Amino acid sequence: MVSLAPRIKLSNGQEIPAIGLGTWRSHESDAERSVKDAIDLGYRHIDTAFVYENEKEVGSAINAKIAEGQIHKGDDNVHGTLELSDVDYLDTWRAMEKLVDLGLVIGIGLSNFNKQQTQRVLQECRIRPLVNQVECHPGFNQKKLIAFSKQCDIVITAYCPLARPKPDQQWPPFLYDSTAKDLSKKYGKTPAQICLRYLVQLGAVPIPKSVSKSRIAENFSIFDFEINDDDMKIIDGYNTGQRLIPFSGMSHHKYFPFNSNDE
Numbered sequence: 258m259v260s261l262a263p264r265i266k267l268s269n270g271q272e273i274p275a276i277g278l279g280t281w282r283s284h285e286s287d288a289e290r291s292v293k294d295a296i297d298l299g300y301r302h303i304d305t306a307f308v309y310e311n312e313k314e315v316g317s318a319i320n321a322k323i324a325e326g327q328i329h330k331g332d333d334n335v336h337g338t339l340e341l342s343d344v345d346y347l348d349t350w351r352a353m354e355k356l357v358d359l360g361l362v363i364g365i366g367l368s369n370f371n372k373q374q375t376q377r378v379l380q381e382c383r384i385r386p387l388v389n390q391v392e393c394h395p396g397f398n399q400k401k402l403i404a405f406s407k408q409c410d411i412v413i414t415a416y417c418p419l420a421r422p423k424p425d426q427q428w429p430p431f432l433y434d435s436t437a438k439d440l441s442k443k444y445g446k447t448p449a450q451i452c453l454r455y456l457v458q459l460g461a462v463p464i465p466k467s468v469s470k471s472r473i474a475e476n477f478s479i480f481d482f483e484i485n486d487d488d489m490k491i492i493d494g495y496n497t498g499q500r501l502i503p504f505s506g507m508s509h510h511k512y513f514p515f516n517s518n519d520e
């Protein structure tokens with residue numbers, strides 16, 4: 258029987274696996290195959306989005322695993338084009354609350370919301386957000402937002418948890434420099450596993466993307482060790498406060514979340 262990841266309890270009583278599979282830039286056969294591989298390895302948290310243009314493939318993979326009896330719920334969606342809207346996100350939130358009322362979804366959450374925007378939702382919502390999915394890795398560790406979110410019973414999901422590595426450039430440093438190599442040797446884990454474990458211990462749920470079955474398995478194998486406090490502080494030192502994904506093309510939008518100094 259396949260081993261599953263530990264789970265984190267959400268504020269509505271549901272639980273979320275402590276690690277997931279990211280699927281951004283995974284397309285067609287790669288997307289479908291990687292999701293099937295991940296499910297076989299024990300993943301039960303698969304991340305996709307309308308803008309990834311792979312919801313159909315992700316849904317097909319999940320439906321295939323439902324047909325095999327390996328998992329019990331699936332979803333399928335269609336491709337489309339991203340369009341910005343001036344609709345107040347509170348109106349969108351109220352529409353999402355209705356989906357919960359209708360039993361079409363179990364829970365709802367946020368993505369790329371800063372503290373101020375999150376507070377606005379909390380002040381006006383009928384159903385509270387369970388998660389906020391944001392960029393989070395040692396180079397941009399979001400510790401303030403994680404701390405605030407914990408106070409609000411909101412779990413931070415960490416996208417780009419490995420900061421989109423560039424092996425030819427030996428970047429980011431927390432995967433390639435001498436300190437990363439020393440920590441890897443000390444714990445008998447790869448630098449990527451050290452990075453993902455660091456995020457888990459901060460209280461985030463990382464969703465690393467890969468289409469390689471061996472790498473998907475490696476990313477999952479982070480629950481059999483713990484980074485000590487001194488080494489957590491060392492990894493804290495990689496934080497630069499600089500976003501890898503600034504969404505600068507959307508900076509003109511009235512609800513753009515990163516214009517504020519608020520995390």
